[in-house]
Amino acid sequence: MFEIQPKNAAAYRQQTRRSTLIIALIFLALAMVLSTAAVALFGEPGGDNLRFNVGGVFVAVLLMVALMRSTFWTQEWMAPAVYGWQLKRSLMSITNVMHQVTAAVEKEDPSAMKLLRFYHLGLTQMHELDGNSSDHSQLTGEMDQHKARMEALGIATEQTRLDPAWIEAVKQASR
Known part of the structure; x- marks a missing residue:
């Protein structure tokens, strides 16, 4: 059961921007590290390594999904974003x-x-x-x-x- 809670809109926007930035930076770091590692392990020097770069980004996406579900979702810094997501999901269930x-x-x-x-x-x-x-x-x-x-x-x-x-x-x- 979802309950509407009083929120300060300005603080909410600031906190959700911060959590979005944190998630984006973690994703970028993971994508770069995994793409670089894939090219270093499986790529050819001077060759076409696009598929390994794309593979590293794809694995980073999968890893971010797992991290979101297992770790980040329950973190205090994610609470405003989780609340907003739950609010929108509740409204969508009615819209349907x-x-x-x-x-x-x-x-x-x-x-x-x-x-x-x-x-x-x-x-x-x-x-x-x-x-x-x-x-x-x-x-x-x-x-x-x-x-x-x-x-x-x-x-x-x-x-x-x-x-x-x-x-x-x-x-x-x-x-």
């Missing part, structure tokens, strides 16, 4: 069933109403974290209208947790 969500919202389905409210809150935070205020202004009217509708139905509007059961309920209701 948005036509079902909007149909269920029209029928005043409580799960769909909560799901759409979480989506609005998550999208608002994503726009703030990414520094994308222009997209947010387009949603304000829809968000306010949906919030008022929830209040009128007596449904709590502070939906900061994404309950996967809501998505399943919406999918089941549309069948």
Whole structure:
């Protein structure tokens, strides 16, 4: 279950830039070392060693994927980037069933109403974290209208947790 947490947008952007730079530098170092080692071990002096250079870069990509999954993902310096990734993934899981969500919202389905409210809150935070205020202004009217509708139905509007059961309920209701 994903939960929206308050974040300072400027600090978030600074921290994610830093973690991106760290990952990029590690990848570059790995790619250079592995490409050089592949050419030194298997290449021909003065020959065409492109395949060994490409092979070294490919192995560096595989190694970075393994490092990301096994080591970097749990590091404190990666926490803001991981949070952003999880937020976007949560929003995408709703986007994938948005036509079902909007149909269920029209029928005043409580799960769909909560799901759409979480989506609005998550999208608002994503726009703030990414520094994308222009997209947010387009949603304000829809968000306010949906919030008022929830209040009128007596449904709590502070939906900061994404309950996967809501998505399943919406999918089941549309069948």
